[in-house]
Amino acid sequence: xxxxxxxxxxxTSMEVxxxxxxxxxxxxxxxxxxxxxxxxxxxxxxxxAIWENIQSILDGHFKETGHENVNMPMFIPESLLNKEKxxxxxxxxxxxxxxxxxxxxLEERLCVRPTSETLFCDHWKDIVQSYRDLPKLYNQWVSVVxxxxxxxxxxxxREFLWQEGHTLHATxxxxxxxxxxxxxxxxxxxxxxxxxxxxxxxxxxxxKFAGAEATYAIEALMHDGKALQAGTSHYFGDGFAKxxxxxxxxxxxxxxxxxxxxxxxxxxxIGAIIMTHGDDNGLCLPPAxxxxxxxxxxxxxxxxxxxxxxxxxxxRLKAAGVxxxxxxxxxxxxxxFSEYEMKGVxxxxxxxxxxxxxxxxxxxTRHNREKTFVSLDDLETAVPEKLQEVRDGMYRNALxxxxxxxxxxxxxxxxxxxxxxxxxxxVHAMWCESEECEEKxxxxxxxxxxxxxxxxxxxxxxxxxxxxxxxxxxxxGKAY
RNA sequence: CGGGGUGUGGCGAAGUUUGGUAUCGCGCUUGCUUCGGGAGCAAGAGGCCUCGGGUUCGAAUCCCGACACUCCGACCA
Numbered sequence: 001x002x003x004x005x006x007x008x009x010x011x012t013s014m015e016v017x018x019x020x021x022x023x024x025x026x027x028x029x030x031x032x033x034x035x036x037x038x039x040x041x042x043x044x045x046x047x048x049a050i051w052e053n054i055q056s057i058l059d060g061h062f063k064e065t066g067h068e069n070v071n072m073p074m075f076i077p078e079s080l081l082n083k084e085k086x087x088x089x090x091x092x093x094x095x096x097x098x099x100x101x102x103x104x105x106l107e108e109r110l111c112v113r114p115t116s117e118t119l120f121c122d123h124w125k126d127i128v129q130s131y132r133d134l135p136k137l138y139n140q141w142v143s144v145v146x147x148x149x150x151x152x153x154x155x156x157x158r159e160f161l162w163q164e165g166h167t168l169h170a171t172x173x174x175x176x177x178x179x180x181x182x183x184x185x186x187x188x189x190x191x192x193x194x195x196x197x198x199x200x201x202x203x204x205x206x207x208k209f210a211g212a213e214a215t216y217a218i219e220a221l222m223h224d225g226k227a228l229q230a231g232t233s234h235y236f237g238d239g240f241a242k243x244x245x246x247x248x249x250x251x252x253x254x255x256x257x258x259x260x261x262x263x264x265x266x267x268x269x270i271g272a273i274i275m276t277h278g279d280d281n282g283l284c285l286p287p288a289x290x291x292x293x294x295x296x297x298x299x300x301x302x303x304x305x306x307x308x309x310x311x312x313x314x315x316r317l318k319a320a321g322v323x324x325x326x327x328x329x330x331x332x333x334x335x336x337f338s339e340y341e342m343k344g345v346x347x348x349x350x351x352x353x354x355x356x357x358x359x360x361x362x363x364x365t366r367h368n369r370e371k372t373f374v375s376l377d378d379l380e381t382a383v384p385e386k387l388q389e390v391r392d393g394m395y396r397n398a399l400x401x402x403x404x405x406x407x408x409x410x411x412x413x414x415x416x417x418x419x420x421x422x423x424x425x426x427v428h429a430m431w432c433e434s435e436e437c438e439e440k441x442x443x444x445x446x447x448x449x450x451x452x453x454x455x456x457x458x459x460x461x462x463x464x465x466x467x468x469x470x471x472x473x474x475x476x477g478k479a480y
Numbered sequence: 481c482g483g484g485g486u487g488u489g490g491c492g493a494a495g496u497u498u499g500g501u502a503u504c505g506c507g508c509u510u511g512c513u514u515c516g517g518g519a520g521c522a523a524g525a526g527g528c529c530u531c532g533g534g535u536u537c538g539a540a541u542c543c544c545g546a547c548a549c550u551c552c553g554a555c556c557a
Binding site: 027037162231265267298300331333341350 | 481491492506514515516517518519547548549550551553554555556557
């Protein structure tokens with residue numbers, strides 16, 4: 001893409017300072033605002049509307065696959081959190097504690113949920129007796145708290161919004177299938193609706209969720225070459241069930257522990273959208289989740305008939321199912337062009353007296369700024385077509401960026417050279433499956449193991465680190 | 481949690497070295513003229529200078545402390 005003239009002077013250029021560019025977008029596009037508590041942010045209406053769209057699409061998929069929504073309390077008694085050993089050890093360093101009720105100290109302190117496995121287990125213990133009670137396919141849309149040391153809007157905040165699915169099954173096979181199904185729902189959603197290519201894979205032993213038998217994840221590559229985990233799905237085996245004494249009678253009339261899964265995506269997805277698609281003019285939103293899919297900007301709107309025509313177009317598009325906004329505020333057209341570009345609205349529609357005379361309007365797509373003239377008669381079909389074009393174009397750009405920044409390396413030196421010369425990115429390299437080698441690669445190159453991709457390829461026969469026979473190909477990268 | 485940087489109307493900054501009426505640009509309000517890539521003129525409104533303690537006749541400015549933001553590492557969705 002040709003280098004575009006920078007129109008919004010207030011946004012720091014990506015190339016100058018990517019981190020500052022990111023926070024500029026978050027503030028200028030009115031997605032978030034800071035509060036007086038470190039790491040806690042206001043998600044403003046425009047940012048929250050993106051989340052609502054993410055929610056409604058995913059929630060639909062959850063319901064289609066038989067899940068029900070519930071709501072668990074936000075407090076977990078310390079004794080409950082302590083029941084699964086690996087789980088506590090994983091989360092203890094970052095939980096917030098409630099120790100007082102009013103002015104009275106509590107008998108037992110309560111943790112503000114960092115995740116709710118323990119609550120679901122404690123509940124299931126009471127309600128599951130028979131194989132007929134299974135499976136339990138639950139989900140909740142809530143916020144959780146993790147006392148992070150370094151915080152950034154959407155990417156790492158102390159309180160964040162997410163959905164956490166928790167399911168309980170009679171057999172391991174069924175639970176494993178559930179884990180895979182949910183990972184695929186996430187991956188398809190990211191690729192189709194967020195126009196963001198992801199790598200599906202399994203986390204290494206050292207990187208899996210606290211208490212899990214296996215953790216699966218989708219990994220995306222941001223514009224600056226850093227990796228971002230966009231969603232996870234865990235298989236717990238019967239470890240939690242045993243720790244929490246959940247038992248059911250199977251068809252053979254024997255007591256048995258059930259098998260469990262959990263899976264989640266968070267508001268971090270909004271950060272992923274920003275860093276995958278944004279440019280120096282601002283946000284660029286995938287049409288499926290854009291709060292405004294098309295904005296109508298009347299030109300010379302004081303002239304007779306312009307506003308009326310614009311309002312008519314708005315009503316027609318609304319009836320056609322497009323999330324459309326008519327901006328009839330008294331800012332100049334040029335100001336509005338920049339404003340909605342910064343806010344990432346996928347399609348802009350310009351209508352002025354000249355257009356009306358010729359029964360046409362101008363459609364401009366955000367991701368490439370291409371202009372096309374369209375007959376007003378065809379608007380209801382032309383706009384949805386453009387939205388699809390934007391999604392496809394955004395996906396192609398993101399995929400191209402990822403391909404350009406994916407390196408295949410046979411030695412640690414090759415990794416170092418690639419990252420240094422071509423910039424941060426994904427590295428495909430072989431691994432012997434020893435934790436020492438995993439650790440050493442991270443220490444020497446800065447790139448940790450992101451996952452073991454399902455789509456394997458053979459870069460070499462030997463481990464990138466120790467030279468012993470390789471067992472798997474790992475996706476490496478510097479992570480957010 | 482370790483190391484740097486910053487904190488002044490909504491936003492971005494000057495002023496801090498050398499203590500003395502809080503300044504500029506953008507934005508905001510009102511009016512008129514404009515309108516196909518951030519319009520022009522005119523008149524206005526808006527500030528316990530992050531917070532808490534000191535020093536001083538007097539503190540945005542000096543001293544001590546807290547908090548927040550931010551960048552670089554370690555940990556993490």
